Amino acid sequence: MIKILIIEDDPLMSRMYQKIFNLEGYEVDTAENGEVGLDKIRTGKPDMVLLDVMMPKMNGLEVLDKVELDPETKKIPIVMLTNLAGEKDAELALSKGAVKYIIKSEYEPKQVVNMVKEILAGYTRDAVPPTV
Amino acid sequence: MVEIKAKRSILHKIVIVVLLMSMVVFANIGITYNLTHGGIIEELYKELAKSVATSLESSINLEEIHDEAKLQNYINKTMYSNYAVRELSILIFDGEKNDLQVDVSSNSQLVGSKPSEISQTAFKNKELKIDRQPECIFVATPISVNGEIVGVYEIRLSTVALDEKYKKQLFTVFAGSILVILILTVFLYLTAYRYFVKPIGILLDGAKKIADGDFTQRVKINSNDEMGLLADSFNKSADIIYTAYRDMEHKVEERVMELKETLEVSKKQNVLLERNKVAMINLLDDQKKLEADLKKEKEGIEEKVKERTRQVEEEKAKLSAAIDGISAGLMLIDVKERILTINEQMNQMFGGESGIYNNLQNILSEKIDLKEYVISQDAEQKARVIDSVEYNGKIYQLYLSPVIVNTVDNKKNIGITILAQDVTEAKIAERSKDEFFSIASHELRTPLTAIRGNTSMILEYYADKLKDEELKNMISDVHDSSVRLIEIVNDFLNLSRLEQGKMIFKKEEINMNEVVSETIGELSIASTEKQLKIEFVKKDEDVFKVAGDKDKVKQILFNLLGNSLKFTDKGFISVYMKQSDDFVKVFIEDTGRGISLSQQNILFHKFQQAGQSLFTRDTTGGTGLGLYISKLMVEGMGGQIVLEKSEENKGSVFSFSLPIAQSKKN
Numbered sequence: 126m127i128k129i130l131i132i133e134d135d136p137l138m139s140r141m142y143q144k145i146f147n148l149e150g151y152e153v154d155t156a157e158n159g160e161v162g163l164d165k166i167r168t169g170k171p172d173m174v175l176l177d178v179m180m181p182k183m184n185g186l187e188v189l190d191k192v193e194l195d196p197e198t199k200k201i202p203i204v205m206l207t208n209l210a211g212e213k214d215a216e217l218a219l220s221k222g223a224v225k226y227i228i229k230s231e232y233e234p235k236q237v238v239n240m241v242k243e244i245l246a247g248y249t250r251d252a253v254p255p256t257v
Numbered sequence: 258m259v260e261i262k263a264k265r266s267i268l269h270k271i272v273i274v275v276l277l278m279s280m281v282v283f284a285n286i287g288i289t290y291n292l293t294h295g296g297i298i299e300e301l302y303k304e305l306a307k308s309v310a311t312s313l314e315s316s317i318n319l320e321e322i323h324d325e326a327k328l329q330n331y332i333n334k335t336m337y338s339n340y341a342v343r344e345l346s347i348l349i350f351d352g353e354k355n356d357l358q359v360d361v362s363s364n365s366q367l368v369g370s371k372p373s374e375i376s377q378t379a380f381k382n383k384e385l386k387i388d389r390q391p392e393c394i395f396v397a398t399p400i401s402v403n404g405e406i407v408g409v410y411e412i413r414l415s416t417v418a419l420d421e422k423y424k425k426q427l428f429t430v431f432a433g434s435i436l437v438i439l440i441l442t443v444f445l446y447l448t449a450y451r452y453f454v455k456p457i458g459i460l461l462d463g464a465k466k467i468a469d470g471d472f473t474q475r476v477k478i479n480s481n482d483e484m485g486l487l488a489d490s491f492n493k494s495a496d497i498i499y500t501a502y503r504d505m506e507h508k509v510e511e512r513v514m515e516l517k518e519t520l521e522v523s524k525k526q527n528v529l530l531e532r533n534k535v536a537m538i539n540l541l542d543d544q545k546k547l548e549a550d551l552k553k554e555k556e557g558i559e560e561k562v563k564e565r566t567r568q569v570e571e572e573k574a575k576l577s578a579a580i581d582g583i584s585a586g587l588m589l590i591d592v593k594e595r596i597l598t599i600n601e602q603m604n605q606m607f608g609g610e611s612g613i614y615n616n617l618q619n620i621l622s623e624k625i626d627l628k629e630y631v632i633s634q635d636a637e638q639k640a641r642v643i644d645s646v647e648y649n650g651k652i653y654q655l656y657l658s659p660v661i662v663n664t665v666d667n668k669k670n671i672g673i674t675i676l677a678q679d680v681t682e683a684k685i686a687e688r689s690k691d692e693f694f695s696i697a698s699h700e701l702r703t704p705l706t707a708i709r710g711n712t713s714m715i716l717e718y719y720a721d722k723l724k725d726e727e728l729k730n731m732i733s734d735v736h737d738s739s740v741r742l743i744e745i746v747n748d749f750l751n752l753s754r755l756e757q758g759k760m761i762f763k764k765e766e767i768n769m770n771e772v773v774s775e776t777i778g779e780l781s782i783a784s785t786e787k788q789l790k791i792e793f794v795k796k797d798e799d800v801f802k803v804a805g806d807k808d809k810v811k812q813i814l815f816n817l818l819g820n821s822l823k824f825t826d827k828g829f830i831s832v833y834m835k836q837s838d839d840f841v842k843v844f845i846e847d848t849g850r851g852i853s854l855s856q857q858n859i860l861f862h863k864f865q866q867a868g869q870s871l872f873t874r875d876t877t878g879g880t881g882l883g884l885y886i887s888k889l890m891v892e893g894m895g896g897q898i899v900l901e902k903s904e905e906n907k908g909s910v911f912s913f914s915l916p917i918a919q920s921k922k923n
Contacts, residue, residue: 137703137704137707138703138706138707141707141710141711141714142710144714145710145714148714148718179699207699208698208699208702208703208706209699210698210699210702210747210750212761212808229702229703229706229710230702230703230705230706230709230743230746230747231743233709233710233713234710234713234714235713235714235717
């Protein structure tokens with residue numbers, strides 16, 4: 126089963142995305158801030174990380190920097206999932222190594238799942254659950 | 258002025274006369290000299306003597322020269338034929354002994370006398386000798402026989418008769434000359450009289466009459482020489498004098514009349530003055546009363562002055578209180594750089610050791626030459642706003658404006674006012690606006706996303722549990738509302754950025770075929786829902802590449818296609834592109850309800866949907882900012898957005914243009 130880690134400080138968002146990915150047949154873990162998230166990336170080795178930007182303790186961009194610096198975690202695809210709509214934020218994240226920058230409000234949860242599926246297809250073709 | 262023509266006729270006449278006289282005098286002198294100093298007469302005498310000698314030689318054979326009778330005969334003949342010869346003696350000498358051999362003479366008294374000296378000299382020198390004596394001339398001629406001088410004959414000619422004859426002639430010539438001179442003198446006198454004396458007399462006469470007051474006097478001289486001109490000038494002068502005299506006389510008359518009138522007025526005034534005098538005396542009587550009144554009035558004025566001073570002080574106090582009371586710094590400075598007024602706030606803002614004016618000059622040096630602005634007396638000087646002046650950790654905005662005084666005839670700049678406002682707070686607020694917007698939108702969007710996401714999951718994954726259709730619809734409405742709210746938040750955020758010029762437009766090469774296809778793809782859910790097909794009409798070989806910002810172009814397409822979807826219920830929606838010289842034009846055509854003429858005018862304006870039709874708006878929703886935002890975005894990329902055509906209930910065609918990518922163009 127594909128393991129998704131959602132690093133998100135807002136429980137509303139966290140719960141919602143946990144739900145949809147569960148419903149779509151993924152194994153989901155969550156972290157409520159950047160620090161915990163980084164720990165879980167290192168220990169849990171998820172197949173994919175959904176990373177918020179604005180978070181207490183350590184923000185998403187800092188987490189991204191650390192993940193990309195660590196060769197152990199570098200290969201894990203990171204998708205930024207945020208409501209910061211600034212173009213500069215997106216560019217910055219992509220330049221740091223994020224594979225996609227998704228603005229939450231623009232998409233239905235199902236659409237987010239579909240995008241994640243497409244990305245994973247490029248990484249672990251055999252393990253991706255079929256699109257519903 | 259009379260122009261005097263330089264006719265020198267008088268001078269010519271005088272010169273001719275003088276020349277003639279001179280010639281006569283010189284001729285006389287010449288002739289008289291010649292006659293008296295005898296060149297000519299003496300020669301005549303000599304020629305006479307020679308001819309006598311010659312005739313003797315021709316008439317008497319030299320062999321007979323000693324024949325006294327024949328010689329006597331010759332002498333007699335000669336004396337008879339030649340009246341000039343008074344005496345003739347022939348003396349023959351013996352050449353060797355020099356003895357007188359023959360001696361014949363017309364005058365018997367002369368015979369036997371010793372031969373004269375010249376005869377002897379002539380004989381000795383063998384040449385002719387002449388001796389001039391008073392009343393007589395002696396000619397001694399050698400007599401040559403066969404080349405031998407045998408004697409001399411001496412002819413004595415009396416010159417008395419001839420002298421008398423010549424003297425007579427001389428007198429005649431001299432007398433004639435005198436006569437000619439006399440005649441010429443008379444002629445000269447007459448000429449002078451006619452040309453000088455008479456005209457001068459006439460002129461003098463005229464001038465005298467004019468001097469005596471007869472200004473009508475004119476002179477008449479019929480000649481075209483200087484005198485004629487002088488007369489003309491005289492007449493013209495007389496005319497002028499006469500005219501002037503007449504004018505003057507006229508003026509004098511006028512003055513006399515005026516004086517008479519003045520005199521009349523004076524008389525009347527005298528009468529009035531007399532009356533005034535009486536009145537004055539009466540007035541003087543009132544003076545004392547008046548003085549008393551004046552004293553009272555003076556006291557009143559003093560009161561008024563006190564009152565006015567108090568009022569002025571009050572105004573001043575009010576004014577300085579007002580100036581001190583405002584939160585802005587205020588300063589008045591004149592063109593000589595003297596500070597006239599300054600409030601405490603100004604001192605607190607820019608005060609310093611070097612004085613507030615110097616301090617301000619330094620602070621503003623990068624933005625304005627304050628000194629130049631202050632000392633300029635240019636009445637047309639414009640007010641200036643100097644923004645973002647940072648000093649002592651604060652940000653100020655300064656207003657400089659000239660103090661213009663309008664006088665009757667000109668305008669003058671007498672100084673400037675400087676108003677300084679602390680805008681630190683406003684600037685900080687402005688600087689954080691961008692940040693504020695992104696945070697605000699973030700905070701708004703997160704709960705909205707939760708509503709949207711959860712409702713959509715309920716509808717999709719828990720449909721079996723939503724048996725109640727009404728409940729299902731309500732959840733659907735909640736979902737749609739959240740979507741619409743998210744759109745509104747996005748519109749506001751975009752608009753704010755666009756209007757502040759904070760939206761960045763990338764300039765990358767975009768393949769429009771791809772962008773259109775992608776956008777249509779992303780709208781597939783919405784179009785499927787409405788059972789409409791968005792068609793991309795293009796030929797396979799057409800590749801349109803533009804320079805712009807891909808995300809923005811997509812957003813514009815979303816807006817336009819979204820509108821078409823919103824307003825079209827049946828028919829089709831199509832997208833097609835055309836390329837002109839420098840632009841690619843994208844057309845979005847639909848068979849929707851169309852736009853009324855009145856609404857066409859407010860299209861592309863801010864809040865157009867909410868504007869005029871606020872109370873009659875349809876249920877399509879939206880902020881009405883979509884087209885306005887699209888317009889700003891298209892223009893931000895150097896293109897244009899227009900409504901190509903629209904007909905109610907038939908459909909609309911929108912288009913937007915974008916500049917062609919440079920690489921493609923080249």
